[in-house]
Amino acid sequence: MRHLRALCAIADAGSLHKAARQLGMSQPSLTTQLRRIENALGAELFSRERTGCRPTPLGRSVLSRARPLVSGMAALVTEARAAAGLADGPRLRIGSTASRALVGWLRRLRNRLPGTDISLHMDVSANALLRMLAAGQLDVAFVHEVEGCPLLVPEGLERRVLVEREPQFISMARDHPAACSPVVELADLAEDRWMVDPTVDGEWDGLLRVLGAAGLNPPVLHGDYLTAASLIAVGEAVAPCQPTSGPRDDMAIRPLRDDPLAVRLLLFSRPGAVGAGGRDEVFADLEASYREAALRAVDYRRWLTAHKSPLLHAPAA
CATH class of the missing domain: 3.40.190.10 (Periplasmic binding protein-like II)
Incomplete structure (x- = not known):
């Protein structure tokens, strides 16, 4: 399974460097692992190009068989952990790319949901977090989407837009x-x-x-x-x-x-992972925390004022 996960990560990331970061290992180690897999199969699975790695015809065939196995194993582990943890009370597993709204968001959630085990998984890759969400390893994921570079969103995820266009x-x-x-x-x-x-x-x-x-x-x-x-x-x-x-x-x-550079801030969740009312509360806490971080940044507050942003005003209770 470790080898199959590595192959899927390389294909999804499009480069050994990105895949190694996502897998939490060094690029030389991943390169060595890929070479061993290819030697065992007797053929190349990826063609190395200047812009990254691309699956060969054999690689695409192997990946088509590997992905269901990796997804199935992830689901099995998630379900087993969920079953083992039922007696431990409620939990909320959050995934997020970097954001200064996180501290306030976690504080608000802990106040709103006393007794809930709230965990946080950080990743530089929004796509990796969405794959974890779809596989049942997370309950919600707060990510950013670079303008002009759409995320690869797995089917079945629910989406809320926090900020349609945040200037960089x-x-x-x-x-x-x-x-x-x-x-x-x-x-x-x-x-x-x-x-x-x-x-x-x-x-x-x-x-x-x-x-x-x-x-x-x-x-x-x-x-x-x-x-x-x-x-x-x-x-x-x-x-x-x-x-x-x-x-x-x-x-x-x-x-x-x-403002030529911009991102869209999004909150994704799995249907059923957070109740309908709970999903609204989780989003409301994120919205309040982002507003707090935005107004604390002097230059951003000036920008919001100049653009008459609705972020300047808290929504009615």
């Missing part, structure tokens, strides 16, 4: 020349190195699309956003960031003119 701001060194402006032009960043995490679904493609549309072709570095923050602070790079990002003494966060 830019983080840069505090002494960057563009930091003195309240709104930054893309052209002002044409000579900068940009940094993006290619393991975040859609982020690489979304950034290239926006830069290309503006006629820009700056150098783009690949790396996680924790590393990016260190490079940004010393002026080595700029990077897209969530508008709810908190202030730092060594970093400036500014909106882009006309």
